[in-house]
Amino acid sequence: MSENLLHVVPTDPFWRPSADVADRAAAVVARLVAADSVVTVEFHRAAAFIHSGSNLERVECPHCGANLERWADLMPDDYDDGFDDLAVRLPCCGADTSLDTLRFDWPCAFGCIDIAARNPGRSWLTDDELATIGDALGHRVRQVMQHL
Template sequence: MSDHYICLIPAEPDFIPGEESQAAAVALIQKTWNLEKSEITPETDTHIVFRDCGENFESVHCPHCSAEMEIGHWQALMDQSYSDENGFTISTIQTPCCSKSTTLNDLCYKWPMGFSRFVLRTVDPGYEISDYLLIELESAIGSELRVIHQMY
């Protein structure tokens, strides 16, 4: 049986909310989904980390022309942007399809994935995050959030 999680990450990879903001977001999820506090984990990493969707991964697309990116090319870009000492650097890349500038974080991932230093991870309650809850969480955290559904 697979494990399912929902990860909420700031749209800006370097953004880290304060402890009060993190606690407010945890309390919102706890109240809305009736979860135990131990089922909701705020994590802050020293460096930018790639937050994948696990078995949900399907494809990577250009944010400009929507062309699907070859996985080997995407993996090479990921390798170039990563070091054991510094994690990922979010620098400008050129898309192979239309030669426009973007970043690894701004590529269109099916299912959503992204990069961050902060993540709020919770067990999947079995239903979608409502627009209202997402707005409330973004207000509590102080940043636009990206929702990642992980399955392992």
Template structure:
């Protein structure tokens, strides 16, 4: 069986909220995900990662493009770099892009579907809905005290 996971992460990969802020955000998120008794009940969890973690979109990833020249980034290059950076907990997200030779951050690549890096994550397993609206993301950001973005994974 496959699952969908909607993750909400801070825009700064290294930022983490206080526990009370995260709990308030969890309470808000819980009100935003409907539960249909004919489907799997959504589960909302909070995760504080010890180091920066990749929050990817699973099988939803279609392509990655360069934020500088907009050319497609080779996924084999990207995966090899992820393997290399995983060892040190993604402490260094910088990369020289193979397409144009310019410097960027792995967090700034354009992922289709969105991916990100984070030390804090709100995960909504089987949310029973699609993307959160800009207004909902703003409300979550107000609760945790930092701007957020979202990643929808299919695993």
């Protein structure tokens, strides 16, 4: 059975709030999704990859626009509930960047904390809704719509 998860992740992959603050932000998320959606908060040791699942169709270089078909090869192999270092040199144009700047379509994110709503019963959060969650968290957030 397939399911959808709406993830809310801080824009800074290494930023982390206290548990109390994260719970407060999760409560805001819970008000924005279906009443029967279960909202969870997960802390990761380092910057975990929050993947859009089967919604991920394409990954592009942020500098030259090349289609990075072998993007998975760029991931460091030291994954331990997250990556300590997202630095990468891109094979297309040699640019030195961070993995979280790659143009994932649909979007993915990296984060030490992940607020997730299972089967949210809605589509993307609006910019205003993201700002409201960001205010509760004390940090700007981005979203990942994951299909499993």
